[in-house]
Amino acid sequence: MFTRLCLLAPVIALAGCSSLREAPDNPGPCPSALTLYDAARVVNLHGDAVYENVGFTGEIMAVRSLCRYYEDRPIVASLELDMGFGRGPSASGSTHTYQYFVAITRRDMVVIHKEVFPVQVTFRAGEDRVYLQETIDEITIPRADEDIAGDNFEILVGFELTHEQLEWNRTGQRFRVDAGQGD
Numbered sequence: 001m002f003t004r005l006c007l008l009a010p011v012i013a014l015a016g017c018s019s020l021r022e023a024p025d026n027p028g029p030c031p032s033a034l035t036l037y038d039a040a041r042v043v044n045l046h047g048d049a050v051y052e053n054v055g056f057t058g059e060i061m062a063v064r065s066l067c068r069y070y071e072d073r074p075i076v077a078s079l080e081l082d083m084g085f086g087r088g089p090s091a092s093g094s095t096h097t098y099q100y101f102v103a104i105t106r107r108d109m110v111v112i113h114k115e116v117f118p119v120q121v122t123f124r125a126g127e128d129r130v131y132l133q134e135t136i137d138e139i140t141i142p143r144a145d146e147d148i149a150g151d152n153f154e155i156l157v158g159f160e161l162t163h164e165q166l167e168w169n170r171t172g173q174r175f176r177v178d179a180g181q182g183d
Contacts, residue, residue: 025070026067026068026069026070026150027069027070027146027149028149028150028151029149029150029151030065030066030067030075030077030150030151031065031067031075031077031104031107031141031150031151031152031153031154031155032107032151032154032155033063033064033065033077033079033154033155033157034063034154034155034156034157035060035063035156035157035158036103036156036157036158038158038166038169038170039101039158039159039160039161039166039169040059040060040158040159040169041057041058041059041060041159041169041174042056042057042058042059042098042159042161042165043055043057043165043168043169043174044056044057044088044090044091044165045090045168046090047090049168049173051088051089052089052090053088053089053090054086054088054089054090054091055087055088055090055091055092056085056086056087056088056091056096056098056121057085057086057087057088058083058084058085058086058098058121058159059083059084059085060081060082060083060100060157060158060159061082061083061084062081062082063079063080063081063082063155063157064079064080065077065078065079065080065155066078067150069143069150071146072143072145072146073143074140074141074142074143075140075141075143075150075153076138076139076140076141077138077139077141077155078135078136078137078138078139079102079135079136079139079155079157080133080134080135081100081133081134081135081157082131082132082133083100083119083131083132083133083134084129084130084131085098085121085123085129085130085131085132086128086129087123087127087128087129088128094122094123094124094125095120095121095122095123096120096121096123097118097119097120097121098118098119098120098121098159099116099117099118099119099159099160100116100117100119100134100157100158100159100160101114101115101116101117101156101157101158101159101160102114102115102117102136102139102155102156102157103115103155103156103157104139104141104153104154104155104156105153105154105156106152106153106154107151107152107153107154108154112141112153116160117134117136119132119134139155141153
């Protein structure tokens with residue numbers, strides 16, 4: 001398990017070391033934590049879109065978030081991502097570094113802050129799939145005053161993609177991490 005400790009920016013700062021469980025109940029809901037659909041998968045193709053040309057792949061399979069805020073204090077959230085990674089026939093090497101982002105937005109509006117994180121995945125001999133959980137311990141989202149609830153914000157995650165990878169995802173085509181695998 002990898003642990004990401006903070007998102008740093010003028011707008012978003014690392015929260016103190018206090019536990020999320022020490023504060024009273026939230027006066028409102030937490031921000032939604034979502035995977036951006038167009039960026040939920042990454043497929044590295046080496047040529048035409050056929051299985052033999054698939055290199056490394058990745059998929060964000062689930063996102064979970066908890067938060068705590070009260071009075072006029074900022075929203076403090078933690079984030080867990082379940083991710084699956086694949087090594088296709090055209091992948092070279094046994095290690096690949098993927099890039100994923102976490103963005104804080106005003107709901108359905110503008111990005112307040114975005115940060116990119118690397119995750120290095122090593123495939124053991126004969127292994128073509130790896131599943132990991134990434135954790136970001138504390139994300140602090142400032143609020144203008146105590147009347148601003150968590151549902152005014154969203155936490156969006158996805159893979160950093162090239163233009164071609166984004167277009168591939170938008171066509172609905174896919175090579176899933178576990179495609180064709182029976183258990």
